[in-house]
Amino acid sequence: MYHISDLKKYSRCPRLFQLDRTAEKAPFQKFIRLDEAVTDLAKEKLGIKECFLGARNDPPELALEALKTEEWLVKARFEYRQLRVKVPFLHRNGDGWDLYFLFVGLYPHADDRAFYCDTVYALQGIGLNLKDIRIIHLNADYVRKGELDTGSLFKVSDCFYTANNNPSQNVKDMITNSMSDISQIMDEMDRLDHDHPEAPVRTSKCTGRQKCRFYDSCFEEEAALPHNSILTLTGARYKYRMQSEGREFLADADPELIEGSPQQYAEIMADRKNGLFIDRMAVKTWLRSVSYPVTFLDFEWERYAIPPYDGMKPYDVLPFEYSVHVLHENGDVSHNVFLSVHDDRQELIESMLKDIPGQGTVMAYNAEGAEMIRISEMAEQFPQYARQLLDINSRMKDMQVPFVSGMVYDTRMAGVWSLKKIMSMMNDRSYKDLDINQGMDAVYNWRMLDREESDTDSGQIISQLKEYCGMDTYALMVVYKWLKEIAE
Ligand code: SF4
Known part of the structure; x- marks a missing residue:
């Protein structure tokens, strides 16, 4: 059947x-x-x-x-x-x-x-x-x-x-x-149900909208590839062809077979320059637009199909946690985390408005795709705070920009542009050391708190969630300092 x-x-x-x-x-x-x-x-x-x-x-x-x-x-x-x-x-x-x-x-x-x-x-x-x-x-x-x-x-x-x-x-x-x-x-x-599995054939459907769950077993050899493998070249339609032609590394990419995006240029140049490419002028220009105090911001949130609270629509999100690290010009750093269970949106907003300084740059990773949207939603749901919230958005800069626009690439990123991946290159604390080290794990753990599931150790989950969200903003700060360092 x-x-x-x-x-x-x-x-x-x-x-x-x-x-x-x-x-x-x-x-x-x-x-x-x-x-x-x-x-x-x-x-x-x-x-x-x-x-x-x-x-x-x-x-x-x-x-x-x-x-x-x-x-x-x-x-x-x-x-x-x-x-x-x-x-x-x-x-x-x-x-x-x-x-x-x-x-x-x-x-x-x-x-x-x-x-x-x-x-x-x-x-x-x-x-x-x-x-x-x-x-x-x-x-x-x-x-x-x-x-x-x-x-x-x-x-x-x-x-x-x-x-x-x-x-x-x-x-x-x-x-x-x-x-x-x-x-x-x-x-x-x-017929197939009674037969041996077919041999794996790589097609666009293997990675398509969502990577196939059998990908790693179908193509075991890819797990052992070096981080500068030609297969890490972003958006390269012909990377497998180049590999089959003996072009194993990014540095060997055939100019006739690449799309020529700024990211690809950065990746190839990084491999030709001992692993790191930086467009110093572009990074310096980007850094010049950052002003102190610099606030590093990250939210965690839950998305509901059916709105659980007033003012929410189907598929709206409920932010339940934020972390801010504030870096002052003299090097001082302050850190605050807010975590709520159930619906504390108003309290979260009020707390955040106190924790984020009224001046300076606010920075997040993928800010345009996440933090700025969350803040706009809060402004819509709580119009009494709209002016202050939208002011934060007007000072927001996206830490992702220098990486995804091809200003910087380190071959250790291996074609992955996540903050976690970039942080893994730093000689610093690591996400791996945390009990919760993935965004969706944070959400699942919070769900247990929110649903008040009986076998939930609330104290432990709260402290792990705070550690995880805090790590994101700490990582932002470390990467920001690294960008400044390499730009010099
Ligand atoms: S990775 Fe998935 S889609 Fe691709 S060959 Fe294997 S089973 Fe098929």
């Missing part, structure tokens, strides 16, 4: 499908927090009072039986030609059924059409007459005030959305036009 997720893996890579069938299931921690039983909330939106409610290991006959009598079927399990599908909502409509997909996101896009088509394939296979197909999804404009209002929290759409989130194709039309007979694919999956 197969699920739609198996079809998805097969279409990405037959070997992935095979390995996944036998591999131990990877522990799964959700990126996005979803504490609520979202199907129950969606049931409210659809006005479902009585229904057949399916469950995980239901035999398919149960749902088939329910089709004879029920008005609504929720989470019903059906099977057709070994394909087992879970159907969020089916509503009787005369001699047929209306199908509702549940999308726990803001804008359903047609790029996930295979999932929708495969579900409809199975339902049509068992002879269901589908009259209409809609998608129930979260409403991006909903702002929570008091109790959750499921009527406004969800939207029911009969269309998909474009990449810019504008309504586009009708759901039923798109599915009907994209449907194909997947019986041959299922036969091939059957």
Whole structure:
């Protein structure tokens, strides 16, 4: 028996499908927090009072039986030609059924059409007459005030959305036009299921949107590559070709086969100059725009699918921690960390406004993609502090800029531009020494605190979270000093 997720893996890579069938299931921690039983909330939106409610290991006959009598079927399990599908909502409509997909996101896009088509394939296979197909999804404009209002929290759409989130194709039309007979694919999956794994073939799907979880075992040899390997060349379409032509190192890159980005130039030059490239003029100009006191800032936050507190929208974030290191011109340093559990946004803002000096540069790593956005969101949710918050944003500089714009590259970065990687080159404290040393680990640990899980050692988690966030701003300060040093 197969699920739609198996079809998805097969279409990405037959070997992935095979390995996944036998591999131990990877522990799964959700990126996005979803504490609520979202199907129950969606049931409210659809006005479902009585229904057949399916469950995980239901035999398919149960749902088939329910089709004879029920008005609504929720989470019903059906099977057709070994394909087992879970159907969020089916509503009787005369001699047929209306199908509702549940999308726990803001804008359903047609790029996930295979999932929708495969579900409809199975339902049509068992002879269901589908009259209409809609998608129930979260409403991006909903702002929570008091109790959750499921009527406004969800939207029911009969269309998909474009990449810019504008309504586009009708759901039923798109599915009907994209449907194909997947019986041959299922036969091939059957064959593969009883065969040895295919040999690994590197394609863009190996690293695509998300690196395949079997990548390291498929291409073991890459783990032992030197940090100046040609394979570390950023955004290089032909790096494997160059490697196969005997160009093993960055310094050997073929000028005809690279894209010529400033990052690539910095990487190649670094390898030709004993490992470090620096565009001194550019770095000095960047440093000249930094003024004292310099505040290094970092937030930790949780992202919720369903807004838990007033003023929040679906997929809004709740900052729960910040760390600031303040470096004064005379070399003095002060450090503060704020950590809250549940909703202390206002307290966090008030504390941060006290801890960040009214003058000087505020610096964060990937500031434009994270800290500045968090601060703008706070200004929107708490307009009484908007002026001071936006003033911080006006003084913000992104520490990432000298690295990602090709002003500086050290081959020890091995094509990775994260603050952790850069910090690992410094002869200083290391993230590895911390009990919490990854951003998502910090979030998972905070979740245990926030949910008040019984076996949680709150004191220990709080101190580890403070250490981790504090390390980020300490690292920013160390890297800033290093930039000054190498620019001289
Ligand atoms: S790493 Fe590539 S070849 Fe290996 S299983 Fe994943 S997608 Fe397939």
